[in-house]
Amino acid sequence: MHVPDGFINAPVSAVAGVVAAGAVAVSLRGARRELDERTAPLAGLVAAFIFAVQMLNFPVGAGTSGHLLGGALAAILVGPYTGVLCVSVVLLMQGILFADGGLTALGVNIGIMAVVTTVVAYVVFRGLVKVLPRTRRSVTGSAFAAALISVPAAAAAFTLVYAIGGTTDVPLGSVLTAMVGVHVLIGIGEAAITALTVGAVIAVRPDLVYGARGLTAPLKLRVNGELVDVPAADPAPAPAPVAARSTRTLLLAGLGTSLLLAGVVSFYASADPDGLEKVAADKGIDARSEDHAAADSPLADYGVEGLTDARLSGGLAGVIGVGVTVVAGTGIFRAVRKRRADDSPTPASVPENAA
Template identity: 65%
Template sequence: MHVPDGFLDAPTSIATGVVAAGVVAIALRRARTELDDRTAPMAGLVAAFVFAAQMINFPVGAGTSGHLMGGALAAVLVGPWTAVLCLAVVLLVQGLFMADGGISALGTNIVLIGVVTTAVGWLVFRALRAVLPRRLGVVAPAAAIAALVSVPAAAAVFTGLFAVGGTVPVESGDVLAAMLGWHVLIGIGEAVVTGLVVASVVRVRPDLVYGARDLIRARTLEIREAGRPT
């Protein structure tokens, strides 16, 4: 889904750049509440994993490409604000050193891949956690469904941006059909990857999964309560 230079007009690119800068600035402050000495190294691992996963690109037509995004995965593992920072760094490196996405479109790519997928993925994950049983076993399936929803959501937002400021002579309806069609398939693949990765970490070190912290605290409290003399 990396948007190239010139695909959106200057006003749209500037607007998304302002939004991206504002969200990243907020994330820099809010991420402090998500990270500690144990989970901070996880952020680096998540960024590296997402960077590698995004190297697998799938053509989706109309001059764009799609790939695994990692927003929901990062949000569940390290928290939504830290996830935004991880993805912003990944996109910055890709844009500057690998020509993956345009420099003028960096803000657009951060909004779509770093903000939309993270926000949608985290909100869907939290909604599922609210209605599913409070067990560690539901964390990975909830993360997988969140990843599935987040990918076409970002594709739909891109179509909206294209309708407002697209510079390529392609009908918005054709772009929407191509983007959603391919990104639903990509979302299924991302759901599988996200579910497997989260399940693996939960099985080995559930205390490192941000999306499972409340369950770990509740389980620890239950153990302590059970150990107290009556």
């Protein structure tokens, strides 16, 4: 659903850029509360994983394909504020290096693909986990539902933006119907990927999943007709080296999976246009589309300039993209984490008479 240059007029694109910058600023502050020394590297990996999976367009019928948006996945794994930043990093790398998503439309793309999907998904997710039993299965099911709803919500948000600043005169009702309809189908794929990924991480390290915190409900006994909590025995914490090795193993496995998906599996992705491209062509939205400002990038269109072998060119571009995204993302999230540590009060700053 990457919006290219020329779909939205300059004034609305500029306003969207300001709104997106504000959302990123708010997310940077909010991410300080979500990130710690373990989850900062995980957030960088989540961004790289989203980049990799977005290269895997899957068919949804009628000559149309779809790909992961990633807002739900990021919000559930690392938190909603950090999730907005994860998807924003991916969109920035795609726009600058791979000419995917217009540069003048970057604010629109961040607003739709990062903010809308993350916020909608996390609101749905939190609402479901509050009413469902506190189990791993309920978290995974809630992730499925949240991801499914977030994709057509993003499609509706695009239609709203187009209604305000679209560059062509098209029937908005038919655009909304087509966009939401095809993105419901894409949402099923998004939901499956999100649920499988969240379930896999919960199975090995539930403590690292933001949406699964407090997963285990306290045991209760009936005493004199009333249910009371059973005092939980303090579990022996895992030795620090063991916990560090476990986290490192998860991160390496995730990075290896991302490289495999982007470098090898992406070659077999569907070549059909994605949902927005298909609707744009059918409804005439793309009548005034413009060439991408980074069309001459050596990595444009997810290929390496000068390499004639399509498999090698696309695979190497995918590997480069994963590498750049994980480095950029991890650097940003470590800086946010460090800022949180710097802002924390030191013992010397606490008044002596403080309670």
